[in-house]
Amino acid sequence: MNQILLVAKREFLTQVKNKTFIIMTILSPIIMVAIIGIIAWMVSANTGQKTIAVVDESKEFITALTSDTNEIYNFYGSEDIQGIKDTLAESKTLNGLLVIPALDKNDFSKIESEIELSTSGNIGVGFKEKLEAKLSKRIEELKMEEAGMSYEAMKNLDSKVRIKTFDLKGGSEATGEYVKFGVAMFLAYIIFMFIMIYGVKVMRSVVEEKNNRVVEIIISSVKPFNLMMGKIVGTTMVAMTQFTIWIIMGLGLLFGGSAFLASRTNSEINNAQAQALLEQNPEWMVDAQSIFDTLLGMNYPFILIMFILYFFIGYLFYSSVFAAIGSAVDNDTDTQQFTFYPIFPMMIAMYGSLTTLENPDGPVAFWLSIIPLTSPISMVTRLPFGVEWWEIALSLGLLIGTMLLMVFLASKIYRVGILMYGKKPSFKEMWKWMRYSN
Numbered sequence: 001m002n003q004i005l006l007v008a009k010r011e012f013l014t015q016v017k018n019k020t021f022i023i024m025t026i027l028s029p030i031i032m033v034a035i036i037g038i039i040a041w042m043v044s045a046n047t048g049q050k051t052i053a054v055v056d057e058s059k060e061f062i063t064a065l066t067s068d069t070n071e072i073y074n075f076y077g078s079e080d081i082q083g084i085k086d087t088l089a090e091s092k093t094l095n096g097l098l099v100i101p102a103l104d105k106n107d108f109s110k111i112e113s114e115i116e117l118s119t120s121g122n123i124g125v126g127f128k129e130k131l132e133a134k135l136s137k138r139i140e141e142l143k144m145e146e147a148g149m150s151y152e153a154m155k156n157l158d159s160k161v162r163i164k165t166f167d168l169k170g171g172s173e174a175t176g177e178y179v180k181f182g183v184a185m186f187l188a189y190i191i192f193m194f195i196m197i198y199g200v201k202v203m204r205s206v207v208e209e210k211n212n213r214v215v216e217i218i219i220s221s222v223k224p225f226n227l228m229m230g231k232i233v234g235t236t237m238v239a240m241t242q243f244t245i246w247i248i249m250g251l252g253l254l255f256g257g258s259a260f261l262a263s264r265t266n267s268e269i270n271n272a273q274a275q276a277l278l279e280q281n282p283e284w285m286v287d288a289q290s291i292f293d294t295l296l297g298m299n300y301p302f303i304l305i306m307f308i309l310y311f312f313i314g315y316l317f318y319s320s321v322f323a324a325i326g327s328a329v330d331n332d333t334d335t336q337q338f339t340f341y342p343i344f345p346m347m348i349a350m351y352g353s354l355t356t357l358e359n360p361d362g363p364v365a366f367w368l369s370i371i372p373l374t375s376p377i378s379m380v381t382r383l384p385f386g387v388e389w390w391e392i393a394l395s396l397g398l399l400i401g402t403m404l405l406m407v408f409l410a411s412k413i414y415r416v417g418i419l420m421y422g423k424k425p426s427f428k429e430m431w432k433w434m435r436y437s438n
Helices: 002-016 019-047 078-088 108-114 125-146 151-157 177-211 214-218 224-268 271-280 283-297 300-328 332-356 363-370 375-385 389-417 427-435
Strands: 050-056 071-076 096-100 116-119
Touching: 002 019, 002 224, 019 224, 050 078, 071 078, 078 096, 078 116, 108 125, 177 224, 177 300, 177 332, 177 375, 224 300, 224 389, 300 332, 300 375, 300 389, 332 363, 332 375, 363 375, 363 389, 375 389, 389 427
Parallel strands: 050 071, 050 096
Antiparallel strands: 096 116
């Protein structure tokens, strides 16, 4: 145990003191936030203000086409159509000409098929769809007025059923499946990325020491098994340290960004605008409240404990595989023929877990969360939906047993392969190494 701790301490300090580790640990969350901010800025900067000249021969769309900060509608008479078209191509301020034909005895088919939009260039798909939605809504209002029904009365006829689903096993209302699934996939993605990134680090560390012949000196005083476990434990500590720092920085950036956006929102949107927004989208408040209730209602202590258990045991399992691969090859190029095999079941677990949203207790989700090769990722996606205790016990039992077996087999490969040079290993060769006695 002392040898394992000494190797783990050395591995941990070597990586943590590395300038690249320090820089990327601090910069990674900032870079992610910066990328999101840049993308949001580019989207807003690319939108721009649109100025449209409108010729409404029907005289029915003045109230539908109201100007705001992003869209300006100027109304003209029919006699101005040709003049506007002549200047549109060279105009720096005018983006388009919208011509709405006259309404002929409430024949709305003419308006629906003969509205024309002339532009001075690409007007943008999003703007065109938004304009079509405004015109369609106004035509619907006109049709309802013709039928003797107001638009407000028609809106009252709309129904949106919200089924309250009660989980009789848990005794609480089960809501927000998409929110739960989002949280579950986020946790699964963290496990997938950290196992892959730091598992490969263990493999490359072994290959580097093997190429430098440093390992020949180390194993003169440290047993191969203790050396392998020390590397795995040390790299695990590095991963947990980086993960903890990212959580703290992420929460700080989240709260800081929320406060900034709240201040910007309060300064840019007055109470009247906010009230109008809520009146147009009353279901928004209901959806927001449902999301908030779902987030507060999840059993975070249980999910966090299970997440840490599956992360740690799954990492030990796959890191032992990567360590064995690193000991069996001589360079990074040779690792490529073997690296796919541990990554393949993780990819199946990641993408197979998408079925959890459709049926968290279905056969695919169940077996993916039980089989040790996929359970570290797949079981995490089921936790927010509620899992029977016997399923968790069975999954953990199989995973721990398989992890111990894999560590044992990997140590057999590691013990022989760490001193093998100049020979590309095969599965048959590694099987012989596993059968060697101590």
